[in-house]
Amino acid sequence: LPVEHLPHPKNDPDSIEQDVLSKVSYTIGADPKALTTKQTYRGLAWTVRERLIDSFNKTQEYWKSKDPKFVYYLSAEFLMGRSLTNAVYNLGLEGEYGEAIRKLGYSLEDLQDQEQNASLGNGGLGRLAACFMDSIATTDLPGWGYGIRYKYGMFKQGLDKGFQSMAPDIWLSAGNPWEVYRPELAYRIGFYGEVKDGKWIPAESVNAVAYDNPIPGFGTNNVTNLRLFESQPVNEFNLDFFNEGNFDEATQEKRRAEDISAVLYPNDATDYGRELRLKQQVFFVSAAIQDVIARFKEQHSDFNELPNKAVFTMNDTHPTIAVAELMRLLIDQEGLDWDNAWAITTKTLAFTNHTVMPEALEKWPVKVMTKLLPRHMEIISKIDSIWKGSLADRVKAQIEAEPKAEAKAAASEESSLVPEDTEAGEDPVDAALAKYGIICENPWEKGVKLVNMAFMAVIGSKSTNGVAAIHSDIIKHTIFKDFYEIYPEKFQNKTNGVTPRRWLAYCNPGLRELITKTLGSNEWIKHLEKLSGLKQHAEDKELQAQWRAVKQENKQRLAKYIKANVGVDVPTNAMFDVQIKRIHEYKRQHLNMFSIINRYLEIKAASPEERKKFVPRVCVFGGKAASAYYMAKKMIRLVTAVGEVVNNDQEVGDLLKVVFLPDYNVSLAEVIIPAAELSHHISTAGTEGSGTSNMKFQMNGCLILGTMDGANVEIAQEIGKENMFVFGVDAEDVPRLREERKDFKDYDPRWVKVMDSLLAGQFGDAEYFQDLVDNVNDMTKSNDWFLLANDFADYLRAQKDVDELYKDQDEWTRRSILYTASSGFFSSDRCIDDYAREIWEVEPVAVPSS
Numbered sequence: 001l002p003v004e005h006l007p008h009p010k011n012d013p014d015s016i017e018q019d020v021l022s023k024v025s026y027t028i029g030a031d032p033k034a035l036t037t038k039q040t041y042r043g044l045a046w047t048v049r050e051r052l053i054d055s056f057n058k059t060q061e062y063w064k065s066k067d068p069k070f071v072y073y074l075s076a077e078f079l080m081g082r083s084l085t086n087a088v089y090n091l092g093l094e095g096e097y098g099e100a101i102r103k104l105g106y107s108l109e110d111l112q113d114q115e116q117n118a119s120l121g122n123g124g125l126g127r128l129a130a131c132f133m134d135s136i137a138t139t140d141l142p143g144w145g146y147g148i149r150y151k152y153g154m155f156k157q158g159l160d161k162g163f164q165s166m167a168p169d170i171w172l173s174a175g176n177p178w179e180v181y182r183p184e185l186a187y188r189i190g191f192y193g194e195v196k197d198g199k200w201i202p203a204e205s206v207n208a209v210a211y212d213n214p215i216p217g218f219g220t221n222n223v224t225n226l227r228l229f230e231s232q233p234v235n236e237f238n239l240d241f242f243n244e245g246n247f248d249e250a251t252q253e254k255r256r257a258e259d260i261s262a263v264l265y266p267n268d269a270t271d272y273g274r275e276l277r278l279k280q281q282v283f284f285v286s287a288a289i290q291d292v293i294a295r296f297k298e299q300h301s302d303f304n305e306l307p308n309k310a311v312f313t314m315n316d317t318h319p320t321i322a323v324a325e326l327m328r329l330l331i332d333q334e335g336l337d338w339d340n341a342w343a344i345t346t347k348t349l350a351f352t353n354h355t356v357m358p359e360a361l362e363k364w365p366v367k368v369m370t371k372l373l374p375r376h377m378e379i380i381s382k383i384d385s386i387w388k389g390s391l392a393d394r395v396k397a398q399i400e401a402e403p404k405a406e407a408k409a410a411a412s413e414e415s416s417l418v419p420e421d422t423e424a425g426e427d428p429v430d431a432a433l434a435k436y437g438i439i440c441e442n443p444w445e446k447g448v449k450l451v452n453m454a455f456m457a458v459i460g461s462k463s464t465n466g467v468a469a470i471h472s473d474i475i476k477h478t479i480f481k482d483f484y485e486i487y488p489e490k491f492q493n494k495t496n497g498v499t500p501r502r503w504l505a506y507c508n509p510g511l512r513e514l515i516t517k518t519l520g521s522n523e524w525i526k527h528l529e530k531l532s533g534l535k536q537h538a539e540d541k542e543l544q545a546q547w548r549a550v551k552q553e554n555k556q557r558l559a560k561y562i563k564a565n566v567g568v569d570v571p572t573n574a575m576f577d578v579q580i581k582r583i584h585e586y587k588r589q590h591l592n593m594f595s596i597i598n599r600y601l602e603i604k605a606a607s608p609e610e611r612k613k614f615v616p617r618v619c620v621f622g623g624k625a626a627s628a629y630y631m632a633k634k635m636i637r638l639v640t641a642v643g644e645v646v647n648n649d650q651e652v653g654d655l656l657k658v659v660f661l662p663d664y665n666v667s668l669a670e671v672i673i674p675a676a677e678l679s680h681h682i683s684t685a686g687t688e689g690s691g692t693s694n695m696k697f698q699m700n701g702c703l704i705l706g707t708m709d710g711a712n713v714e715i716a717q718e719i720g721k722e723n724m725f726v727f728g729v730d731a732e733d734v735p736r737l738r739e740e741r742k743d744f745k746d747y748d749p750r751w752v753k754v755m756d757s758l759l760a761g762q763f764g765d766a767e768y769f770q771d772l773v774d775n776v777n778d779m780t781k782s783n784d785w786f787l788l789a790n791d792f793a794d795y796l797r798a799q800k801d802v803d804e805l806y807k808d809q810d811e812w813t814r815r816s817i818l819y820t821a822s823s824g825f826f827s828s829d830r831c832i833d834d835y836a837r838e839i840w841e842v843e844p845v846a847v848p849s850s
């Protein structure tokens with residue numbers, strides 16, 4: 001076949017323009033003489049798609065010829081956001097496309113707003129996966145992502161009289177030019193049924209069908225792949241049922257199958273344990289592993305080679321069924337024996353933990369697992385009994401080695417396998433097994449057994465890592481203590497990073513140009529450590545003035561967005577103070593709100609003369625609350641309720657504005673972050689895995705007000721702690737402070753005033769806010785688990801430091817430049833390189849220019 005004569009797309013502006021008109025006519029089916037903005041976007045996107053596919057094909061072909069080791073990133077979430085701008089810039093075609101679009105009468109900005117966000121994730125974990133895809137492509141690593149093509153992504157959030165409202169995210173309604181459907185690539189996934197003579201006969205099956213999403217790297221020819229699976233019925237339609245007049249049953253199999261990839265679980269909080277969610281997990285994990293094995297077998301026959309050709313990263317507990325699934329496929333399908341399969345599995349899988357919050361560590365009821373996945377449950381039981389045997393032996397050996405020590409005394413030792421909370425008289429072996437068994441009893445429901453997925457992942461993989469230095473340290477000594485003692489070499493840290501393309505170069509064009517001009521080149525976009533060259537210019541008044549001008553322009557853009565979306569006029573000479581993230585008690589948006597209420601009360605109490613001394617602030621919030629998370633929803637209402645009062649108070653005027661921007665998502669973050677001057681990362685120390693927006697704000701020269709938690713600790717190291725606004729208790733003091741309670745009336749008088757104002761109904765419905773107040777005060781209830789009352793006074797002290805510094809704009813700007821200059825370490829390119837060298841053992845393979 002004369003494939004060499006296939007025309008490749010041409011990249012000069014005229015050809016692109018022609019191409020867009022052709023796509024608009026023949027792919028979109030629109031009239032090129034009367035185009036809407038939306039149609040133009042769609043036609044344009046199709047032209048970009050062709051250019052992506054062109055490089056994608058070359059990359060995959062080249063990799064196949066080289067047969068390198070690949071990393072496979074298994075993640076239930078990929079929060080990709082929009083693709084157009086990112087693709088055009090990463091392909092290096094911004095000039096050509098810019099001109100072509102101008103000729104069509106538009107700007108890239110007009111068109112990019114037409115694109116729906118791909119919101120296939122909840123928050124930090126999903127966005128991290130998306131940043132990793134960008135860095136894997138950019139650093140030329142042979143690596144693919146695997147996940148689920150949810151029909152409905154993260155819900156759309158609205159405000160209804162100040163309360164969160166929810167609507168489905170119908171993101172595919174206008175088609176999706178960024179994916180390539182592969183109907184011929186389908187894997188069978190089984191559920192239920194029974195195991196007979198060691199063979200599993202599923203009672204229900206679906207097809208996992210592939211969609212490839214090409215991921216372009218920046219400054220490279222490489223275009224890699226995010227392969228997402230859709231669940232389809234094996235039998236589309238049952239004609240027999242139909243002929244009997246039973247239409248519902250005729251389509252039942254189809255509906256049941258489609259349910260699996262229908263919705264992203266919006267539960268960034270509790271509510272685990274649903275059978276459909278376990279189905280989703282095994283669905284995409286099994287499809288991914290089958291796919292990798294199929295490609296492996298095209299070129300190899302000896303499975304002992306698999307660990308040299310493939311490594312899977314399990315992104316949190318969601319894909320950890322991979323341990324049992326890989327074992328099952330190797331044993332039942334490929335005929336390997338247990339020991340051989342186990343050796344391969346534990347060299348091929350790696351596990352990343354993203355949170356220590358116990359509610360988020362998935363534990364599946366043995367009953368659910370046995371019913372849905374009987375063969376997997378057999379395998380898990382065997383893994384569990386082998387592990388328990390070895391743990392018991394080690395505990396016994398440890399006790400025998402210290403014959404005089406009582407079990408209880410031994411338990412208090414730092415290096416004991418016996419849990420610290422072992423009761424007197426309890427058998428220390430039983431205590432260790434009960435705490436660290438893969439299968440263990442539900443502490444809240446006697447007799448109900450659970451599978452601890454995180455424990456299985458640690459046992460079944462070659463490495464376990466946390467996502468920031470402090471977090472990796474905490475998991476070694478808390479949730480995974482015994483595992484760490486037995487396998488210290490398995491534990492690593494990989495501090496998160498974010499892609500500087502999307503989160504600086506593309507979302508903040510003004511700053512991009514200024515940085516490039518100052519450094520004399522744009523190499524920093526691919527080598528972010530080069531930003532450190534800005535340090536020597538931090539005191540340059542000329543640069544400071546230009547730096548401020550860029551920020552001012554970005555603030556104006558955000559002010560316009562605020563006016564258009566929530567109708568509030570905000571003063572752009574005020575400090576833009578931002579907290580955007582999922583709404584959670586541990587992230588403490590309410591602590592921020594209490595300080596805002598305090599500020600409001602202080603302004604109200606001040607004389608007109610004193611009022612002049614206040615630094616005006618615009619406080620911006622954004623974030624979604626999980627539907628079942630009662631307290632998080634109240635926290636949203638607290639923001640809007642205070643906003644309603646403050647924003648309409650003539651006495652306060654432009655000194656304080658409080659806005660909640662609904663439907664926080666990736667593209668909204670791209671508008672907010674470049675405009676922010678102060679951002680809040682104020683979780684109770686020890687609770688936030690890493691945080692990644694802190695890095696995005698830092699890159700964009702936004703100062704940070706934060707606790708010594710997650711990656712804040714390392715950000716403080718990079719910029720110098722004295723340049724960050726740090727407050728609050730340290731992680732190691734948290735357990736003690738949680739025990740040592742005092743009555744809230746004994747706390748700072750400003751705290752008491754804030755609580756009183758809420759309970760007096762100064763911000764509306766006092767009754768509604770009662771349990772929010774109780775939650776951080778009432779000694780008989782939650783006991784202020786996240787230590788808001790405790791940290792409040794120090795938080796106000798830090799807020800005061802912020803105000804003082806803002807009055808000195810030169811010093812503020814110097815720090816802002818320093819933040820950007822010190823952000824090189826937090827590039828996801830650095831993070832991916834660390835993973836590649838220290839965990840994955842995968843090397844770059846760059847596609848040569850043809």
Ligand code: 26V
Pocket residue numbers: 123124125126128267268269270316354355357359360467496584688689690691692710
């Ligand atoms: C968190 C929580 C918190 C308490 C209620 C139950 C619950 C359920 C799920 C989660 C999220 C767990 C996974 C996650 O998104 N972790 C985030 O991962 C980011 C990327 O590593 C990291 O920056 C965030 O700190 C971490 O929360």
